[in-house]
Amino acid sequence: MxxxxxxxxxxxxTAEAMAEHFKLIExxxxxxxxxxxxVRHHFLxxxxxxxxxxxxxxxxxxxxxxxxxxxxxxxxxxxxxxxxGYAVGDKVVGFGGWQQFSVVDANTPGLLRKVDTTHVPxxxxxxxxxxxxxxxxxxxxxxxxxxxxKTIVVSAASGAVGxxxxxxxxxxxxxxxxxxxxxEKCDYVVDELGFDACIDYKAHKDPKALYEALKEATPxxxxxxxxxxxxxVFDAVLARMNAFGRIALCGMISGYDGEPIPLKQPxxxxxxxxxxxxxxxxxxxxxxxxxxxxxxxxxATGKLKYRESVAQGLAxxxxxxxxxxxxxxxxxxxxxxx
Amino acid sequence: MxxxxxxxxxxxxTAEAMAEHFKLIExxxxxxxxxxxxVRHHFLxxxxxxxxxxxxxxxxxxxxxxxxxxxxxxxxxxxxxxxxGYAVGDKVVGFGGWQQFSVVDANTPGLLRKVDTTHVPxxxxxxxxxxxxxxxxxxxxxxxxxxxxKTIVVSAASGAVGxxxxxxxxxxxxxxxxxxxxxEKCDYVVDELGFDACIDYKAHKDPKALYEALKEATPxxxxxxxxxxxxxVFDAVLARMNAFGRIALCGMISGYDGEPIPLKQPxxxxxxxxxxxxxxxxxxxxxxxxxxxxxxxxxATGKLKYRESVAQGLAxxxxxxxxxxxxxxxxxxxxxxx
Numbered sequence: 201m202x203x204x205x206x207x208x209x210x211x212x213x214t215a216e217a218m219a220e221h222f223k224l225i226e227x228x229x230x231x232x233x234x235x236x237x238x239v240r241h242h243f244l245x246x247x248x249x250x251x252x253x254x255x256x257x258x259x260x261x262x263x264x265x266x267x268x269x270x271x272x273x274x275x276x277x278x279x280x281x282x283x284x285g286y287a288v289g290d291k292v293v294g295f296g297g298w299q300q301f302s303v304v305d306a307n308t309p310g311l312l313r314k315v316d317t318t319h320v321p322x323x324x325x326x327x328x329x330x331x332x333x334x335x336x337x338x339x340x341x342x343x344x345x346x347x348x349x350k351t352i353v354v355s356a357a358s359g360a361v362g363x364x365x366x367x368x369x370x371x372x373x374x375x376x377x378x379x380x381x382x383x384e385k386c387d388y389v390v391d392e393l394g395f396d397a398c399i400d401y402k403a404h405k406d407p408k409a410l411y412e413a414l415k416e417a418t419p420x421x422x423x424x425x426x427x428x429x430x431x432x433v434f435d436a437v438l439a440r441m442n443a444f445g446r447i448a449l450c451g452m453i454s455g456y457d458g459e460p461i462p463l464k465q466p467x468x469x470x471x472x473x474x475x476x477x478x479x480x481x482x483x484x485x486x487x488x489x490x491x492x493x494x495x496x497x498x499x500a501t502g503k504l505k506y507r508e509s510v511a512q513g514l515a516x517x518x519x520x521x522x523x524x525x526x527x528x529x530x531x532x533x534x535x536x537x538x
Numbered sequence: 539m540x541x542x543x544x545x546x547x548x549x550x551x552t553a554e555a556m557a558e559h560f561k562l563i564e565x566x567x568x569x570x571x572x573x574x575x576x577v578r579h580h581f582l583x584x585x586x587x588x589x590x591x592x593x594x595x596x597x598x599x600x601x602x603x604x605x606x607x608x609x610x611x612x613x614x615x616x617x618x619x620x621x622x623g624y625a626v627g628d629k630v631v632g633f634g635g636w637q638q639f640s641v642v643d644a645n646t647p648g649l650l651r652k653v654d655t656t657h658v659p660x661x662x663x664x665x666x667x668x669x670x671x672x673x674x675x676x677x678x679x680x681x682x683x684x685x686x687x688k689t690i691v692v693s694a695a696s697g698a699v700g701x702x703x704x705x706x707x708x709x710x711x712x713x714x715x716x717x718x719x720x721x722e723k724c725d726y727v728v729d730e731l732g733f734d735a736c737i738d739y740k741a742h743k744d745p746k747a748l749y750e751a752l753k754e755a756t757p758x759x760x761x762x763x764x765x766x767x768x769x770x771v772f773d774a775v776l777a778r779m780n781a782f783g784r785i786a787l788c789g790m791i792s793g794y795d796g797e798p799i800p801l802k803q804p805x806x807x808x809x810x811x812x813x814x815x816x817x818x819x820x821x822x823x824x825x826x827x828x829x830x831x832x833x834x835x836x837x838a839t840g841k842l843k844y845r846e847s848v849a850q851g852l853a854x855x856x857x858x859x860x861x862x863x864x865x866x867x868x869x870x871x872x873x874x875x876x
Contacts, residue, residue, distance in 0.1 A: 252809070430804065452805045462800035466768065467790045470816035471590070478808035 202229040205514045206269045207298035212256055217525060221254065222270070222518040229301050237306045238280040241296050244514075244535040245273035245326035246521045247360075248428075248453045261480075270298035270517075273331060275315070275322050276538075283307070291315050293325045298517050300537055319500035327360045327532035328506040329495045335481040336364035336426070337491035339448030342484070343477050344424030348373030351418050353437050356428035357398055358385040360506065360532035361450060364495070365426045366395045367504050374424075377417045379433055381527045388530070393505055401433055410436045421445075429453055431461040438468050449478040453525065507531030540567040543852050544607045545636035550594055555863060559592065560608070560856040565637075573645045576618040579634050582852075582873040583611035583664040584859045585698075586766075586791045599818075608636035608855075611669055613653070613660050614876075621645070629653050631663045636855050638875055657838035665698045665870035666844040667833045673819040674702035674764070675829035677786030680822070681815050682762030686711030689756050691775050694766035695736055696723040698844065698870035699788060702833070703764045704733045705842050712762075715755045717771055719865045726868075731843055739771055748774045759783075767791055769799040776806050787816040791863065845869030 203226055210223045232238055250272060253264040264271055274296035278286045283306035286292070294312045296302030304311050315325050327333065346352050352369040356362040357378025366376035366389065378389040378398035386398035397417035404410040414422075414436050421442035427434050430452030441447070452461070469476060498504035509529040511520035517535045524533045541564055548561045570576055588610060591602040602609055612634035616624045621644035624630070632650045634640030642649050653663050665671065684690050690707040694700040695716025704714035704727065716727040716736035724736035735755035742748040752760075752774050759780035765772050768790030779785070790799070807814060836842035847867035849858035855873045862871045 434804070449808045452808055460803045460805050462802050463804040464800050465798045466772070466801040466804075467798050469814060470787045470790055473816045473818060473821070475813070475815045476807060477813045478811045480811060483811070 202301065203227075204229045204299055204301045206300075207514060207517050208267055209254060209264050209270055210267060212266065213254055217251055217254060217522060219518050219522065224515055227299075230303060232280055232282045232303065234282050235305055235307045237278050237283050237286045237304050237312070239274070239276045239292055239294060239296055239302050239304055239312070240279040240538065241274045241276040241300055241302065242536070242538045243275050243323045243326055244296075244298055244517060244537065245275075245330070246511075246517065246524050246529075246533040246535065247272065247332070248451055248524065250521065251453070251525055271295065272297055273326050274302065275325050281306075286312070286314070291317050291322055293330065298514065298535075300514060320496055323508060323510075323532075323534055323536075324499055324506065326534055327508065328364055328499050328504055329492060331481060332360035332532060333364045333495040333504075334488055334491040335450060336361045336368060337495060338481050338484055338487050339426050339450050339479060340365050340368050340424070342487065343448035343475075343479065344426060344446050346372045346374045346424050349375075350423035351375040351377060351420055352424045352426065353377045353379065353414075353418065353422050353440075354426040354428070355379040355433045355437070356451070356453070356527075357389045357395065358393075358507070358530060359428065362426070362428055363389070363393050363506055363531065364504060367393055367498070368494075369424075370394055370396075371498070371503065375418075375420075377414075377422075379414075379429075379437075385530060388507070392507075407432055407436060411439055414440050424448075426450060427452070435464045438463070438465060438474075441468065441472050441474055443472050445472060445474050447474060447476040449476055509533045511535045513537065540639065541565075542567045542637055542639045544638075545852060545855050546605055547592060547602050547608055548605060550604065551592055555589055555592060555860060557856050557860065562853055567639050568641060570618055570620045570641060572620050573643055575616050575621050575624045575642050575644045575650070577612070577614045577630055577632060577634055577640050577642055577650070578617040578876065579612045579614040579638055579640065580874070580876045581613050581661045581664055582634075582636055582855060582875065583613075583668070584849075584855065584862050584867075584871040584873065585610065585669070586789055586862065588859065589791070589863055609633065610635055611664050612640065613663050619644075624650070624652070629655050629660055631668065636852065636873075638852060658834055661846060661848075661870075661872055661874075662837055662844065664872055665846065666702055666837050666842055667830060669819060670698035670870060671702050671833040671842075672826055672829040673788060674699045674706060675833060676819050676822055676825055677764050677788050677817060678703050678706050678762070679829075680825065681786035681813075681817065682764060682784050684710045684712045684762050687713075688761035689713040689715060689758055690762045690764065691715045691717065691752075691756065691760050691778075692764040692766070693717040693771045693775070694789070694791070694865075695727045695733065696731075696845070696868060697766065700764070700766055701727070701731050701844055701869065702842060705731055705836070706832075707762075708732055708734075709836070709841065713756075713758075715752075715760075717752075717767075717775075723868060726845070730845075745770055745773060749777055752778050762786075764788060765790070773802045776801070776803060776812075779806065779810050779812055781810050783810060783812050785812060785814040787814055847871045849873045851875065 389398040428451040692703040727736040
């Protein structure tokens with residue numbers, strides 16, 4: 201029998217998520233049945249949406265069960281196979297959770313997808329060419345609907361989703377303006393990712409100062425906004441929206457712990473005839489092939505850049521996740537297991 | 539020369555609008571030039587949007603100028619004509635403002651429209667078969683997109699717009715639930731207009747009580763919402779929205795005086811994947827013919843009922859308008875001049 205280290209959720213947070221809510225468990229890998237494969241995880245994906253699932257609240261996804269493996273995306277390779285469709289060594293993307301190994305029924309559609317790592321690194325299938333990349337692609341192209349010359353703003357701009365939003369917008373002839381926390385992230389967003397401007401929200405704690413900085417960076421106003429954060433950042437961008445502006449609401453990470461954060465001036469939605477749409481990318485699977493094709497090509501040709509924060513070893517996953525919620529990561533947060 | 543009484547805006551409100559912001563002026567009707575007609579106003583329309591225009595703030599419409607006639611919709615008849623297209627006695631809808639007469643260039647498209655009063659009363663062209671009716675029609679059909687069996691909620695349900703929203707929703711096989719202020723208005727909405735339920739927000743001042751009343755009236759949740767009010771009412775409905783619910787944002791009258799009212803739980807837009815769109819019906823003129831046809835037919839055949847609050851005489855317009863902002867009207871607020 202092979203040992204399989206796992207991280208379980210053992211307590212639900214009542215306010216801020218903390219390390220004590222997780223526990224490292226030693227389990228055993230069960231014997232494979234016919235049709236099953238054993239996946240050895242190389243990388244786990246850590247994503248903000250996981251915080252919402254830790255609560256036992258009505259949301260778009262069922263809550264993460266207590267005393268069970270934390271759910272999440274994974275990339276790895278086939279370590280053993282009792283399925284004709286998979287050979288040992290095949291690289292796969294799946295949803296194996298915070299553990300070293302997962303046993304997957306290879307006949308159930310959608311659980312595993314083989315990927316080619318010739319031109320795209322394996323971990324990128326958790327980020328730029330995975331769920332975050334498709335999230336960026338869907339919200340930008342299907343909700344913000346950018347066209348050349350328009351101004352697109354994205355919050356959490358150095359993150360896995362935000363960095364792709366801006367680069368996809370630039371590829372469509374838009375002005376791309378990011379909002380991120382700290383000078384280092386902002387420099388990266390402009391100098392390496394090629395955004396036209398990036399505002400450091402930590403350097404503009406006063407709402408008026410944040411608005412003024414945004415105004416300077418968006419001289420023609422904002423036509424499309426991709427919101428990953430909520431709170432004061434969302435308030436500031438809302439006040440800069442042009443008539444008929446379109447807002448993709450993807451995340452409200454600022455309100456994940458504790459009390460919801462109000463939207464200060466909802467009347468702007470009316471006065472500027474804005475459209476706001478919340479979305480979950482997993483509900484729009486029909487767009488994934490088109491999105492992954494564009495994202496994969498852009499990564500392979502160097503036109504879509506990304507950065508990863510890599511935590512080492514399964515035991516580091518909880519702290520890395522809590523850091524992600526506080527914006528301590530820089531780019532896509534993954535955990536390297538192999 | 540004919541005397542023409544007018545109401546001017548002479549001061550801009552800094553908080554609540556008051557009578558002192560308006561002034562009754564005696565002017566003279568100028569001589570007609572070629573191509574012009576003189577319209578004698580029978581009814582003025584009073585509408586919530588006028589409050590927004592009294593501020594000197596960026597909004598969808600230019601501010602109402604100071605020391606000029608208050609702008610607004612009017613119906614009346616041609617009193618004199620130097621245009622081949624109009625004869626004395628023709629009934630017309632226009633935008634003549636708060637005055638007894640207006641001189642209109644009949645050659646400018648869109649300023650005047652002849653109407654037939656055989657089956658539809660003249661004043662209805664300011665309400666159910668006018669801007670408020672088309673507002674209801676557009677927001678419901680183009681934004682909420684109702685289908686049979688869905689639940690549609692509308693605030694200010696006994697008003698000119700709200701009453702049409704619910705009856706149009708019923709005609710499309712929906713469950714229609716209104717929110718209105720006071721038992722009398724709620725009884726009217728259910729007993730006379732045929733809504734399935736109506737909640738008296740004045741009887742549920744506590745947000746939790748309002749939510750519970752709404753929950754009882756919408757056992758299957760809310761699929762489409764038509765928001766005329768904002769504030770606590772909007773918060774309550776937002777919390778009852780079903781996944782993929784659609785919200786037409788038409789008015790935020792509760793925030794027109796003074797400070798904006800925050801939206802308490804914007805994260806619900808994300809968790810329930812809602813779509814919210816603000817709109818101004820005058821920007822969607824291509825839908826007016828289709829909308830007016832349905833509305834006119836429904837009024838003529840008794841399928842679209844409405845009520846009017848009629849103020850008598852031009853001098854009564856400011857108080858009637860201020861009452862409208864406080865919800866003292868019951869149905870479409872007009873001022874009868876003739």
